[in-house]
Amino acid sequence: KAGVTQTPRYLIKTRGQQVTLSCSPISGHRSVSWYQQTPGQGLQFLFEYFSETQRNKGNFPGRFSGRQFSNSRSEMNVSTLELGDSALYLCASSLSGKNTEAFFGQGTRLTVV
Amino acid sequence: QKEVEQDPGPLSVPEGAIVSLNCTYSNSAFQYFMWYRQYSRKGPELLMYTYSSGNKEDGRFTAQVDKSSKYISLFIRDSQPSDSATYLCAMKGQGTNAGKSTFGDGTTLTVKP
Numbered sequence: 223k224a225g226v227t228q229t230p231r232y233l234i235k236t237r238g239q240q241v242t243l244s245c246s247p248i249s250g251h252r253s254v255s256w257y258q259q260t261p262g263q264g265l266q267f268l269f270e271y272f273s274e275t276q277r278n279k280g281n282f283p284g285r286f287s288g289r290q291f292s293n294s295r296s297e298m299n300v301s302t303l304e305l306g307d308s309a310l311y312l313c314a315s316s317l318s319g320k321n322t323e324a325f326f327g328q329g330t331r332l333t334v335v
Numbered sequence: 336q337k338e339v340e341q342d343p344g345p346l347s348v349p350e351g352a353i354v355s356l357n358c359t360y361s362n363s364a365f366q367y368f369m370w371y372r373q374y375s376r377k378g379p380e381l382l383m384y385t386y387s388s389g390n391k392e393d394g395r396f397t398a399q400v401d402k403s404s405k406y407i408s409l410f411i412r413d414s415q416p417s418d419s420a421t422y423l424c425a426m427k428g429q430g431t432n433a434g435k436s437t438f439g440d441g442t443t444l445t446v447k448p
Binding site: 228255314326 | 369371376377378379380381384423425429430432433434435436437438439440441
């Protein structure tokens with residue numbers, strides 16, 4: 223069974239640009255959650271999508287947005303990039319998100335210069 | 336104060352030692368408790384997933400949850416050099432917040448041959 227696939231694995235962007243990251247969940251999983259991981263803040267929850275609807279949202283500015291498609295694949299977008307957005311962005315998929323385990327992808331390492 | 340506090344480490348032990356990793360939490364709404372292992376430059380890998388208070392064993396790993404004390408632990412028996420990684424505790428609630436996990440900051444473990 224294929225795991226969670228995140229693309230691209232690495233990205234370098236310039237301040238002010240925007241970026242789109244992609245996550246393909248495990249087949250059959252309908253919940254996708256996104257997290258930001260930095261050395262100083264650890265793993266912080268961004269948002270969760272289930273059946274193409276945002277079900278939960280963390281405390282991040284509106285520059286961070288996401289969406290989910292009918293095949294459960296999800297994208298997250300960060301606009302007007304700041305240096306502080308440099309981080310490992312992880313997505314996790316689960317069957318329903320509620321009482322089921324979440325499995326992480328390898329992450330996308332974003333560097334903003 | 337953070338909702339989840341994890342013993343910071345780092346922890347260095349000889350091969351074959353028993354390792355104890357610990358987290359405390361303050362949010363009574365947390366119902367599900369997870370332990371993840373993260374190797375450098377990889378996404379977190381789910382090790383244990385528990386719901387109720389008590390112990391759950393899987394090979395060399397035992398997860399312990401004490402909801403009355405808001406305290407969870409992960410024990411690793413007969414530790415191996417391949418166990419060297421960062422261990423993250425995570426927790427989530429039920430209902431509308433069940434898709435959002437809150438993580439500890441991680442404990443870095445080194446097992447020396």
